[in-house]
């Protein structure tokens with residue numbers, strides 16, 4: 198895997214068509230996609246190119262915004278884009294609390310003022326598919342530094358918003374798919390790693406609701422479900438926090454969830470992946486999945502001495 | 510009164526209509542009109558239609574007993590459609606999804622319970638499909654009925670395979686699973702229900718005749 202940190206993002210992909218409405222619709226099933234609030238995508242962001250580029254082609258804006266797992270809005274891949282129109286990502290605050298000396302509540306303006314940068318990352322879903330996504334965001338460590346974690350803080354716990362009025366999947370019906378709020382967690386050293394970002398946008402614009410607006414976690418060496426969306430609370434804690442998918446099926450989804458081709462999900466192999474939008478129906482080429490999703494040089498040392506088969 | 514040709518023609522119509530979902534989605538997939546993961550969508554769709562046809566096949570008898578709707582002449586077509594959809598689902602898995610990676614396929618079938626169950630269902634479906642013709646019915650006599658009781662196991666296996674394949678059990682797999690259980694549970698209840706209906710008919714008949 199080549200991880201080139203030197204390529205300026207402008208050279209990575211000809212992004213000529215990404216807001217072309219026809220190209221956008223061509224990739225999706227007509228009627229449903231045409232209802233997408235494109236205008237909501239419109240606010241563009243100020244950002245500079247960031248490190249950790251990749252020369253792989255970006256996934257299309259259409260794929261990134263219509264092929265999503267965000268169970269709060271439904272279990273189908275198109276559900277989040279179809280069912281999230283009533284969700285209001287502004288105004289918004291994130292409270293950062295727990296074992297810190299300066300608990301702080303940040304609003305969106307505070308976050309946008311943190312010098313946004315573009316990070317083009319591979320995203321590997323636990324379901325054996327992947328994308329390449331040009332996120333806009335900032336290292337999580339920037340806000341952790343501001344709140345000054347105490348020595349006793351060992352983990353960081355994250356929590357998604359709960360608003361059943363706006364989020365159809367959270368309305369108590371017979372089939373509650375998961376327990377809300379969705380919760381996730383990282384070890385403090387993982388949270389402080391420079392690859393770990395909070396994203397407020399992608400493709401140069403603010404996040405759409407289906408991608409976790411207004412702010413979400415991105416940890417590119419872990420399976421996508423670690424990237425908790427629409428975050429309202431970040432808490433520094435001493436013990437390993439609960440995480441949603443692990444609560445749901447601990448034998449299938451671990452706390453660490455590092456991308457690892459050598460450890461299968463019980464129901465499918467993790468050795469290969471399908472790149473969404475690549476190839477097609479016949480011979481959609483399977484790619485080899487890389488340890489740590491190709492970020493091993495940067496992060497493997499975080500797990501020295503750990504048996505990644507038992508800590509999956 | 511329906512014309513004589515309508516009987517066979519209506520059965521061919523069921524086959525014709527039954528293959529439309531597969532053909533339509535194959536066309537969408539092949540022409541790049543399925544968004545995201547086209548192969549998975551196609552694989553899922555074939556599996557769901559296989560299950561629908563299995564359920565429809567087993568619904569023929571209770572519909573006739575309880576609602577007086579007689580679809581018996583379509584039952585073979587529905588069963589064979591189920592078989593073809595499972596076969597297409599399997600072929601999609603082998604060719605488009607795993608791209609004939611035989612070691613990986615072997616590992617999947619041996620190691621992953623939901624795929625083992627799916628495979629068992631396909632294997633059980635083979636003798637049923639091969640004996641779904643008049644010649645085999647005549648040749649096998651009473652053994653034909655015993656053999657085709659495998660359909661109950663297959664529909665339960667298929668529904669279980671579906672609930673195990675998904676990450677969380679939503680309304681749809683739950684519904685299919687419930688229907689499969691109801692349709693199979695109806696079988697042991699059938700003769701008591703039919704006897705009760707017959708008794709009631711005889712009783713009403715005798716009271717009317719005494720008046």
Ligand code: HEM
Nearest residue numbers: 553556557559560595599602624627628630631667671674
């Ligand atoms: C009676 C026979 C069968 C029925 C009714 C059936 C039905 C289904 C259904 C409804 C699904 C959709 C699950 C989803 O939503 O993802 C599914 C998934 C799947 N089936 Fe089957 N199936 C059968 C046999 C088989 C066989 C023989 C195989 C291969 C050996 C197989 C392999 C798979 C696989 C790999 C998936 C998961 C696809 C994914 O990753 O989403 N099935 N099946």
